[in-house]
Amino acid sequence: EGVYISHTIESILVNNDGKQLLCEIFYLYGVMLLLLDYKIGGKVREHLIVSYIRYKGAGEQHTVEITSMCRATGYVLDKPLPESYPVQYFNRVPVDKEMIGMLIGRIRSDDIYQMSYNYPAPEHRSTALSIQAQSLYILLFFRPEILREERPVMREIVDKHFADNWVINYYMGFTVDLVVAWGSFKAASAAIQGTIAVENVAYYQKRMRASVKTLNKEIAGYLREGVLTEQYVLDNIHSLMLPKIREANVVLRWFMLHMTRGPALRRVAEPFKKSYEVVETDINADEILTLLLQTAQLEFSLKAMFVQFLKEKPAKWEKAKQLGSTKMQKLSTYFSGDDVLSDNVRVAQLESWFSDISERITSLEYNDSTSASRKIQKLMKALENVQEFHQIDSNLQVVQFIQDTRQLLRQMIRYINIEYKVLITIGTVGDLSYAWELMSSFGCFVPEIQNKIKRNPHLAIQMRSAFVKLASMLELPCSRIDQAAQNGD
Template sequence: ASSSTMVDFLAENNLCGQAILRIVSCGNAIIAELLRLSEFIPGVFRLKDKADQQKYGDIIFDFSYFKGPETCEGKLEAKPELLDLDEEFRENNIEILTRFYLAFQSVHKYIVDLSRYLEDLNEGIYIQQTLETVLLNEDGKQLLCEALYLYGVMLLVIDQKIEGEVRERMLVSYYRYSAARSSADSNLDDICKLLRSTGYSSQPGAKRPPNYPESYFSRVPISETFISMVIGRLRSDDIYNQVSAYPLPEHRSTALATQAAMLYVILYFDPSILHTQQAKMREIVDKYFPDNWVISIYMGITVNLAEAWEPYKAAKTALNYTLDLSNVKEQASRYATVTERVRTQVQQFLKEGCLREELVLDNIPKLLNCLRDCNVAIRWLMLHTADTACDPNNKRLRQIKDQILTDSRYNSRILFQLLLDTAQFEFILKEMFKQMLSEKQAKWENYKKEGSERMTELADVFSGVKPLTRVEKNENLQAWFREISKQIMSLNYDDSTAAGRKTVQLIQALEEVQEFHQLENNLQVCQFLADTRKFLHQMIRTINIKEEVLITMQIVGDLSYAWQLIDSFTSIMQESIRVSPSMVTKLRATFLKLASALDLPLLRINQANSPDLLSVSQYYSGELVSYVRKVLQIIPESMFTSLLKIIKLQTHDIIEVPTRLDKDKLRDYAQLGPRYEVAKLTHAISIFTEGILMMKTTLVGIIKVDPKQLLEDGIRKELVKRVALALHRGLIFNPRAKPSELMPKLKEMAATMDGFHRSFEYIQDYVNIYGLKIWQEEVSRIINYNVEQECNNFLRTKIQDWQSIYQSTHIPIPKFTPVDESVTFIGRLCREILRITDPKITCYIDQMNTWYDIKTHQEVTNSRLFSEIQDTLGTFGLNGLDRLLCFMIVKELQNFLSMFQKNILRDRAVQDTLKALMSAVSPLKGIIANSNKVYSAAIAKTQKIWTAYLDSIMKVGFCDLLVCRIHSSL
């Protein structure tokens, strides 16, 4: 191919480049969508618990459905209640099922598009481009390798995050509920073939299915020539030119880690290499895995090759040397030494005043080497000591891991401290370099001007015109200095190489003139020369500030492999924050370092100008911000722990001081001990606030994290967690208790809520938040959400958590396992009220606003009940009860109607009796002659309907009575 067509493979007018770029961009977006959706799998499709199996077992099918759909549907149609449940299930799940189906469909479409692109290349659709020429182009070979690798990652992610059985059930449900079954062009069959269960389970200790994942990878045939050429490229080239960022040979495997991960995935498309091709496997292991065997394949998904390559003879044999215990020992000991050395080095650099501009500019190689050593050591230790990388049931893996822990003298706290220091060091260096780069030209021009002016002034001194003590006129020197001044002024910033060479020559000339002309004797002349030399030195330093340094730092500082592993350090982070809240500032740099992991999936999406950019950035940034919130939640948690102690002291220990008291009683009221304790705890709370606010507003990915907002959200989250738990535990009633536990429990709950409320009021000034506003917003949210969940029982189309306006991802309201037929505390409260005011056992006297026991005539409860609920749950609680009772009334009326249709409208005998009665009592205004006989005859014939009739009327009536009482309380 002519060089011009390949000059810029990614140019907008290069159709061949744009087509493969779009495919790769799409691949990264699909993986993000799969990861996002995997958190929203409706639990019912897992059929984990007994209740789900009994209720939905007959309407949720796996792929066995396709063997005889008529039989399955026939069973459903035979039972009207099953059909009804099926329809309700469809209404509630079709939206999320469609979203999953579209994601699955996009995976299939992806591989179809890639195969079509390869066919087009083969058939010469793209002028002068073939598979060979694209693979010769730097961007071309990167994109082709990425395209196949991303397809492999998609399949692995699907299997890891969405179990095979669950996928099958979702696909069958989608097929049954959607219009896809009738549309002729639907490729549902192909999608089902690609995504049918593989037998793989991500549960720890689960056995790996035979020929997995190669048989899964071969479900859609892909050009063998393409696979072998891609593997060839990955084996031989450094496709991302990473080695230049890691000049040392011992860093080679880290430099090639991205490529190694791609090769690992792509080898499953050609398993014969793994099984039988000893020489190739030997070469691959020598190049990529001589000193490492735990790798990260995509956004922190880790794989241990010792386990993954166990079933493949050639791969296992080739890896044996790497896994030899003497090699493991050598690597682990090497990293123990490196860690020890770089820890002290980084701590030295981070000392106040050490990283000054001149020191940084004079020591760029040394600083970069230190950064490389730190990052390589952190990477190796984090990956190879990770719990996820070692199956505890595998004796060999356990042995290797124990060996590493011993020989590397592994200590998770020390490793975490090194990560913190490295991130801080990188952050400071990057900020300095960005600053220096932005000021580079201005500073260089300034130094040039200063140096040139000094030379002009010296020329004037030797002209004899300027009086400078004891300097004789010297025309030669005057002319020479003028020439030097001109030379300095002629230096050109844009031609940095020539300017650098010339500056070095000028410095040498100035040193020589000082020696040859015995100018040392005159201090002022010496000073002028020294100053000029200093400015010229600064010019060399400044011209050496290159963007390459920042790029190298970005490559070396990659932390994408820890996207998931970082979670194992959460407890250490939280403990450090609890001990010293100012630690948050150091963590900020670590979070920013982790945010650089977003560059990997976003690079191609950005290059392709894809509209997916926003949603993918939003997803990964959101994940990271959630993690930041999780770590920093320790601050509100610790605050609340202190708060509870303060409440206890204020309510139980500290006596209220009266407005007037005797002087001699002052000591009794002083209570210095408890008051000191309160002051100490309050101080601790304000220190925590200070700690989080020191973090400054930070851009994490594309989400702006404001520490003040983080703190407020954290406090809200902790409040919601504690109040929801208190309500759940406090409002559980024993139906057999005599008398009812209702009033005592409501009183107790009111005291608990009052405690929370008072403490919140107390804390607001110390953490600078609107306590009352937050309290009202969150308590109303908790109650409204619980009412919504309780009312879901009466709704056909239920409100899922992700649809609820009261539920939130950042400040989630916890869900608890139901303890009886009610879903939440609000249901339990409502049913307890209904139980004790049941008209079968109580009688309501309107004038007294009181319920009495029918047998004993004792008071059961009165309108105080509603003021007690108001004290405990506020207006929102009464409102919620009102809503729930209205739902119950509607449900009861529906039951009544269905009973009416079944027992009256369809029963011939009852119909005839009622018609006869109607004619006997007509006209209605008249008086019936023998009424007793007429009515008793009618009642006797319709005996069976009145019990249910009475039940319904009483239920509706006493629910309505409660609603009226609530309304009058409100």
């Protein structure tokens, strides 16, 4: 009993889903403890427990364990953190330290959520690893000796996950300043000081600030009426639009997390006050808000277009394939000499060649997008080369047929770009759950939004897209529940 013959911890950690789920077990346990302390103060919890015991009696099952776990920790909102908080709090219910160490090691070495597909650019690495970084932040409190003593390990962790950010979202918009949270831990505090150094903050702030100004202009250009046509979107979705959406969301995340710190945290982190002031240099909330609204509108428009494209993709692909194959078959018939309009033109090699091209077009399937794209490019090159033959370049009708077929093949390449993965990428990089608590509880950007709508009522339309973007926070906690339900079916 309690022994699994077919699985070990090592085998589970090799499996992608296995290591994710193991991390999330301890991560969510730690999050529950932190939010319990944050939302229901220690004195309130103790009064609730005393009231419950007086009403029900001390004989209830697990009363001692619950009382021990829920007693006050010394944490008080807007006050300096207790020494080494929340290590003693996390130790109230023992966990397997060795397993925690293995999980931390796996996070240090791997991209456990495989987010590099959604964030291929190296400058977006910390955002790509942000999901596992929030797990790592929680797990380290179960192994405080790493935070206190293991300087090389903490240096490696900070360089990989926190090189350009020190205010992180650890769950659904609840944020933490690592300078404050790690202030009592010598190795961790020393490691994060490189990130918070004025010159480092100034470098990233300058880069992000320049991106805000550039992106606002470029995204506004995409949103002009008549720009987002089917042809333009399919030609540029991977080369232009997705990279801009990624960059915009990375910049939004950086500024929204680092510009919206509360005054209490500013007092605690007084030695680093200059670094915090650098973040807001030459940037204002209106520019950030404009980028947020425009990015949300672009994401909303592209999602709507791709949902429609996916519905129409099979029919459009088949139509283009059939037309291209038919045109090549007509040219084959023309060069066979049997066509009444061929003027006794008979070129056996061209007849056979165009017939073969027709068959190859008919055999194309979009299910294997890489293979189909490669084959189409070869066909287009072959059709371009065949136009140089003197039997062809002197006949305008034949040249027109070949050009029409090349255009159809080019359209088929566009249809190959219609993939559900595009919707997944937009949804993943467009996640705004990190800002939920900032907006809902602290009203960040709410006055600015109200003022912008008063000045320009048409912006109310863009707010719909912003609310859809914010709704991503509802999907995040339900993702594992949905997966379990699907597996159950």
